Amino acid sequence: QVQLVESGGGLVQAGGSLRLSCAASGRSVNDFNIGWFRRAPGKERDFLAAIKWSGSRTYYADSVKGRFTISRDNAKNMVYLQMNSLKPEETAVYYCAAMWSSTTLSSTAREYSYWGQGTQVTVSS
Numbered sequence: 765q766v767q768l769v770e771s772g773g774g775l776v777q778a779g780g781s782l783r784l785s786c787a788a789s790g791r792s793v794n795d796f797n798i799g800w801f802r803r804a805p806g807k808e809r810d811f812l813a814a815i816k817w818s819g820s821r822t823y824y825a826d827s828v829k830g831r832f833t834i835s836r837d838n839a840k841n842m843v844y845l846q847m848n849s850l851k852p853e854e855t856a857v858y859y860c861a862a863m864w865s866s867t868t869l870s871s872t873a874r875e876y877s878y879w880g881q882g883t884q885v886t887v888s889s
Contacts, residue, residue: 766790766862766878768798773883778852784883786843786860794818797865798843799876800834802856802885809859811871815843823869850887857882 772784786798799814813834814823822834833846843860861876870876 766793766796768860768862768878768880770858770860770880770883773858773885775886775888776850778850778887778889780850780887781846781848782850782885784845784847784858784860784885786845786880788841788843788860788862793841794838795865796862796878797869798836799861799863799870800843800845800858801861801873802854802858803882804853804856807856809873810856811873812858813845814869814871816865816869818865821869823871825871847885850885852887852889854885855887856885858885859883 767789769787794817797816800812801809803809811825815834831849836843859882860880862878863876
């Protein structure tokens with residue numbers, strides 16, 4: 765299985781950037797795909813991006829495509845989310861999540877079995 769810990773959140777002004785990190789550990793960590801999600805207060809959890817542990821395939825939500833970049837460092841068991849041009853409405857708790865590897869990358873939260881505790885991102889205007 766896999767355990768996940770997010771870090772890198774904080775306060776940033778509109779138009780600024782942050783890089784979030786997701787540290788993954790577990791016996792079969794390389795058998796999982798990793799996704800990033802966010803949940804704003806009083807709102808549903810939204811998919812942002814996903815990546816496979818092997819290969820180069822990535823998948824982005826339309827709302828962040830061109831601004832956010834997901835990447836990985838397999839040697840360090842780390843996944844990153846580089847976020848640029850942040851908007852105040854993107855203030856939320858950001859989570860990484862893991863699911864068993866499949867050919868396609870999923871944007872559906874219920875398909876992810878393991879979740880970190882989240883890291884707060886606050887974007888001020």
